[in-house]
Amino acid sequence: xxxxxxxxxxxxxxxxxxxxxxxxxxxxxxxxxxxxxxxxxxxxxxxxxxxxxxxxxxxxxxxxxxxxxxxxxxxxxxxxxxxxxxxxxxxxxxxxxxxxxxxxxxxxxxxxxxxxxxxxxxxxxxxxxxxxxxxxxxxxxxxxxxxxxxxxxxxxxxxxxxxxxxxxxxxxxxxxxxxxxxxxxxxxxxxxxxxxxxxxxxxxxxxxxxxxxxxxxx
Ligand SMILES: [Zn+2]
Ligand SMILES: [Zn+2]
Numbered sequence: 001x002x003x004x005x006x007x008x009x010x011x012x013x014x015x016x017x018x019x020x021x022x023x024x025x026x027x028x029x030x031x032x033x034x035x036x037x038x039x040x041x042x043x044x045x046x047x048x049x050x051x052x053x054x055x056x057x058x059x060x061x062x063x064x065x066x067x068x069x070x071x072x073x074x075x076x077x078x079x080x081x082x083x084x085x086x087x088x089x090x091x092x093x094x095x096x097x098x099x100x101x102x103x104x105x106x107x108x109x110x111x112x113x114x115x116x117x118x119x120x121x122x123x124x125x126x127x128x129x130x131x132x133x134x135x136x137x138x139x140x141x142x143x144x145x146x147x148x149x150x151x152x153x154x155x156x157x158x159x160x161x162x163x164x165x166x167x168x169x170x171x172x173x174x175x176x177x178x179x180x181x182x183x184x185x186x187x188x189x190x191x192x193x194x195x196x197x198x199x200x201x202x203x204x205x206x207x208x209x210x211x212x213x214x215x216x217x218x
Contacts, residue, residue, distance in 0.1 A: 005148040007126055011193065012047050014040040015104045017066040019195055022152050025053045026124025033123045035059045035143060035152045036067040036195065037074050039104055044074065059121060059128075060084040060111065061154030062140040063092025065104040067195060072096075072109025081112035083121050086132050089139030091169070115141050131182050135175020136163030144186060151192045151202075157183065159200035162211045179212045 010023040015038050023044070025032030032053040037044050048055055058075055060068045062085045075082050096106035115121070117132035121143065131142045133156045144151040155163040157179055165172040183190075188203025206214050
């Protein structure tokens with residue numbers, strides 16, 4: 001999936017929602033990051049141990065509990081910072097004070113760095129681009145490694161579907177614009193890892209996805 005770059009990715013489904021947490025790392029430095037470590041922290045720690053990498057940060061796409069419910073706990077355990085999401089999702093993360101949301105344990109945290117469109121994040125020698133893609137939530141970000149042609153898109157886009165927009169501050173037209181105006185220009189050959197379900201490519205979704213195919217939005 002990742003061509004000949006130092007980027008490697010392993011997927012660990014977490015929480016009752018089987019959220020795709022990505023363990024990404026740089027083979028040159030053996031430093032890595034977890035993208036959306038929402039829960040099941042023992043399983044995530046096991047995966048880290050199996051790869052032999054040193055996790056240096058946690059990256060968060062958006063404030064929903066299955067993506068970051070226990071990110072604050074893991075950051076404390078590992079002694080690493082949290083980067084992301086965009087500050088627009090602060091109200092979602094503050095809601096973690098309830099301690100449990102829809103069957104997922106949660107704890108409030110404050111990211112060490114809020115992200116915005118055009119930012120970059122580093123993992124070892126790797127640099128990923130940050131793209132602000134609101135609609136599912138107002139502060140949702142997507143992480144892209146252009147050289148490897150791979151993106152971690154959270155709940156913006158799925159194989160054959162798109163993210164829900166019926167949550168507070170969700171907006172369908174904004175989500176469609178995020179996908180067609182910010183993701184599609186990256187290239188049809190980008191493989192994406194969604195927050196739930198199987199991988200796909202932007203090109204395949206442009207041809208077949210009933211919500212955002214070119215036939216629908218030219
Ligand atoms: Zn979500
Ligand atoms: Zn989700």
